[in-house]
Amino acid sequence: MKKVVTKDLIDNLSKLAKINLTKEQEEKYVGEFSAVMGYMEEIKNINVDDVQETSRITKEENVLRKDVVKQSLDQKEALKNSKNTSNGYFLVPAIFKED
Amino acid sequence: MLIDHSIKELSNLLKKKEISSVDLVKESYSRIEEFDLKLHSFITIKDKTIALKEAEEKDKNIKNNSSIVYGLPFAVKDAYVTKDLRTTAGSKILNDYYSPYNATVVEKIAKAGAILIGKNNMDNWGHGASNENTNYQIPHNPWDMERITGGSSGGSAVAVSTRMVPFAIGEDTGGSIRNPSSMCDISGLKVTYGRVSRYGAIAYASSLDTVGPMAKSVEDLSYLLEIMAGYDDHDSTSSTQKVENYHKYLEKSIKGKVIGLPKEFFGAGLDPEIKKTVLTAIKIFEKLGAKIQEVSLPHFVYGVSIYYLIALSETSSNLGRYDSFRYGDKRELFSNESIRRILLGTYALSAGYADKLYKKAQKLRTILIQEYETALKTCDVLLGPVTPSLPSKIGEMISDPVKNLLEDLYTGTVNLIGAPALAIPAGFSEENLPIGFQVVGKKFGEGELFQFGYLYQQETDWHKKLPPIIQNVKD
Numbered sequence: 001m002k003k004v005v006t007k008d009l010i011d012n013l014s015k016l017a018k019i020n021l022t023k024e025q026e027e028k029y030v031g032e033f034s035a036v037m038g039y040m041e042e043i044k045n046i047n048v049d050d051v052q053e054t055s056r057i058t059k060e061e062n063v064l065r066k067d068v069v070k071q072s073l074d075q076k077e078a079l080k081n082s083k084n085t086s087n088g089y090f091l092v093p094a095i096f097k098e099d
Numbered sequence: 100m101l102i103d104h105s106i107k108e109l110s111n112l113l114k115k116k117e118i119s120s121v122d123l124v125k126e127s128y129s130r131i132e133e134f135d136l137k138l139h140s141f142i143t144i145k146d147k148t149i150a151l152k153e154a155e156e157k158d159k160n161i162k163n164n165s166s167i168v169y170g171l172p173f174a175v176k177d178a179y180v181t182k183d184l185r186t187t188a189g190s191k192i193l194n195d196y197y198s199p200y201n202a203t204v205v206e207k208i209a210k211a212g213a214i215l216i217g218k219n220n221m222d223n224w225g226h227g228a229s230n231e232n233t234n235y236q237i238p239h240n241p242w243d244m245e246r247i248t249g250g251s252s253g254g255s256a257v258a259v260s261t262r263m264v265p266f267a268i269g270e271d272t273g274g275s276i277r278n279p280s281s282m283c284d285i286s287g288l289k290v291t292y293g294r295v296s297r298y299g300a301i302a303y304a305s306s307l308d309t310v311g312p313m314a315k316s317v318e319d320l321s322y323l324l325e326i327m328a329g330y331d332d333h334d335s336t337s338s339t340q341k342v343e344n345y346h347k348y349l350e351k352s353i354k355g356k357v358i359g360l361p362k363e364f365f366g367a368g369l370d371p372e373i374k375k376t377v378l379t380a381i382k383i384f385e386k387l388g389a390k391i392q393e394v395s396l397p398h399f400v401y402g403v404s405i406y407y408l409i410a411l412s413e414t415s416s417n418l419g420r421y422d423s424f425r426y427g428d429k430r431e432l433f434s435n436e437s438i439r440r441i442l443l444g445t446y447a448l449s450a451g452y453a454d455k456l457y458k459k460a461q462k463l464r465t466i467l468i469q470e471y472e473t474a475l476k477t478c479d480v481l482l483g484p485v486t487p488s489l490p491s492k493i494g495e496m497i498s499d500p501v502k503n504l505l506e507d508l509y510t511g512t513v514n515l516i517g518a519p520a521l522a523i524p525a526g527f528s529e530e531n532l533p534i535g536f537q538v539v540g541k542k543f544g545e546g547e548l549f550q551f552g553y554l555y556q557q558e559t560d561w562h563k564k565l566p567p568i569i570q571n572v573k574d
Contacts, residue, residue: 013442016449017415018422019430025438032439032500033446039501040404043459053461054468056306056336057517058293063335077199081426092424 005033100572101126102262103565106319109265110167120154120161120170120214123265127172127216130263134568137244139236140257142177143184144217153214161212167322168266169212175268176252177218178225179205179310180299184215188301189223189251190434191234192427202299203331204268204310211326216264220254223434224418225272225303227251228486228506230279231497232436239493240283241566242533246490249279255313256283261569266314266323272303273406274485274510276311277522281485281535284524286552286562287313288320289510291542292517293338295324296331304413305336307406307514316562317523317552321345324545340543348546349553354388356551358538359478363399364509368487376526376534377484383558384482384551394474394481398466399512403504405467406511408447408460415444439500464515471516480551481539483509485522489532513539521548524561531567 010029014021021029075088084091101109101123112118128147135141150172157170180186180198187193201209209215222232230238230253238253240246241261248257252269256279259267269276271289280287288311295310302308312323328342358381365374381391398405418441423429433441447456474481487508496503513520520539527533540548556562 009446010442013445013449014438017430017438017441017445018419019433019438019441021438025435028435029439029442033443035501036407036439036443036504037446039504040408040456043401043404043408043463044455046398046401046459046463048459048462048466051462051465053458054464055461057468058336058338060293060336060338065332073199080199081196082424084424090424092422 005030005037100262102130102265105316106167106171106265106314106322109171110169113161113170114163114165120157121151123170124150124154124172124214124216127263130261130572134261135263137239138241138257138261139238140220140254140261140263141174141217142187142189142220142235142254145184145215150214150216157212157214166211166326168208168326171213172216172264173208173213173266173268174217174219174255174258174264175205175215176221176255176270178221178270178301179268180301181205181215181218184218186218186301187235189221189233189235191432192421194428196426198299200299203296203333204327205299207326208268219252219258219267222251222253224301224414224437225251225270225275226414226437226440228274228278228503229491229496230254231493232434234434237493240490241568242284242531243490244568245492246532247282247493247496249282249486249490251275252313253279256280256285256287259285259313259315260566266312266319269311269313270300271309271311271514272307273410273507273514276313277485277510277520277535277537278506280313280522282490282533284533284561284564284566285313285315286317286320286524287311287522288324288545289513289520290324290328290545291519293336294519294543294545295327296329296334296337298331298333302417304410305417306413307410309514317521317549317556318346318349320521321349321549321553338543343546345546345549348550351550352388353384353551353554355390356479357390357392357477358384359392359394359474359481361394361396361399361474361481361483363396364483368505368508369484370488372489372528373484373487373534377536380525380536380555381482383555387554387558392478394478396467396470396474398463398470401463402467402512402515403508405460405463406507406515407504408456409464409515411440411444412447412457413444415441415448467512468516471518475541479547483537485509485535485537489528489534509537518542519545519548521552523552523555526561
């Protein structure tokens with residue numbers, strides 16, 4: 001797990017997280033990341049091979065509801081916080097390029 | 100100062116028509132107007148004329164069987180969505196966001212007749228233990244204006260501590276209710292995971308987030324939980340377990356009950372003044388007839404790492420929804436603290452590291468739960484400090500990411516387990532800074548925590564002290 005934190009790593013993570021970073025931010029995070037990761041590395045030598053993972057802590061299981069239509073938001077309410085809408089749709093950047 | 104009265108006293112005065120809801124709302128606003136330009140405990144405040152109109156309605160309709168919070172003003176952390184007041188989660192990304200619906204907890208308290216007057220300051224998205232990570236103005240601790248309030252529910256703690264409102268609703272993912280409660284000398288409850296619906300609570304880390312009350316006393320908390328708790332079909336993790344009459348626990352004796360002191364909670368890193376104060380609190384419980392027993396939770400020393408690996412993984416996923424298309428502004432407006440947390444979470448979940456980091460943390464979470472369950476076989480509750488250090492000077496903590504993480508040393512582990520924990524004022528440092536302790540209980544054992552807390556507050560008056568800034572208030 002010992003890994004040197006590089007600008008490339010920060011750059012890749014920011015792409016995955018969809019946040020554009022400035023050069024100054026990248027440099028700042030290289031240092032801060034190393035400090036925090038260095039601290040968290042303390043768990044690396046603990047043996048947990050035979051332990052089950054806990055991903056949730058409620059006792060509730062298979063919580064289902066009846067498949068009936070309930071009152072929900074109308075279109076106007078659902079769109080009201082968007083800065084870019086058209087004909088009742090959210091406008092988002094195109095994913096595919098036109099040739 | 101009416102708002103210094105307990106919720107029960109205020110309710111009785113209202114029902115006897117000795118005071119009015121209008122009086123209370125007016126007092127809230129006059130205190131906010133007088134102090135909040137300096138304290139910054141609110142991000143958004145409701146239009147006073149609207150709040151007063153609501154109060155007039157309440158005064159007309161109050162009956163003897165009205166809820167105990169009927170006609171009382173209250174505030175919520177800005178992590179709860181509200182239809183008529185903007186919701187920012189402390190971030191500029193949601194600077195102009197108006198939710199199309201109300202959070203369940205807001206809806207329940209409003210239905211009981213309380214009047215929401217504003218939204219409290221917080222570390223954005225809950226990311227922080229000092230409230231310095233807000234995109235709005237940094238709130239100040241009313242006990243020492245140069246110091247932090249604690250966080251992330253810092254604004255709510257200040258608003259209650261300075262009697263701007265009789266109570267507020269906070270949110271606790273890794274200590275966010277208990278930490279500022281302790282630093283501002285109020286009482287705060289982190290509920291059992293699932294006890295209160297999270298619907299409409301802006302998610303930080305979904306397997307850890309809990310919705311809880313913050314108030315002037317344990318008695319007040321017990322009444323509030325009765326209103327807030329219960330199953331909600333909008334939150335499939337909310338529990339169907341029966342909601343109890345929590346205030347019925349208040350007068351019960353704790354004679355013969357066993358308090359476990361986890362030795363890991365009193366080790367290196369704990370401020371000596373806090374340690375001394377917590378140990379003094381324990382003597383009071385002994386006087387009340389409780390037995391004290393040392394216990395060990397060996398893996399709790401790794402609690403911060405486990406907590407952060409899980410919380411940040413979850414937050415990197417939860418905050419993915421802020422795409423700026425459906426609502427909110429662009430992702431580059433996340434604060435440095437939040438970006439670091441999102442990137443760390445992304446790293447812990449990324450190919451090649453998920454097994455070593457995220458899954459390993461989940462396995463260690465299992466071990467923590469087992470250790471806690473073992474300890475509670477021989478003890479009724481566990482007791483320890485809330486934070487390892489006293490409120491720092493504003494600016495000190497935000498520049499040190501690791502120190503910021505370590506503030507959650509004693510609180511974050513409780514969220515991993517899902518247990519309830521009650522933070523209670525326990526005294527002051529030499530510099531007159533508030534110090535609290537927490538009692539951790541069995542799951543859905545909030546009643547027992549109230550029992551311990553209430554009896555402690557009958558023996559002490561730390562929770563009744565007023566911060567210097569409001570000591571000369573006349574109204």
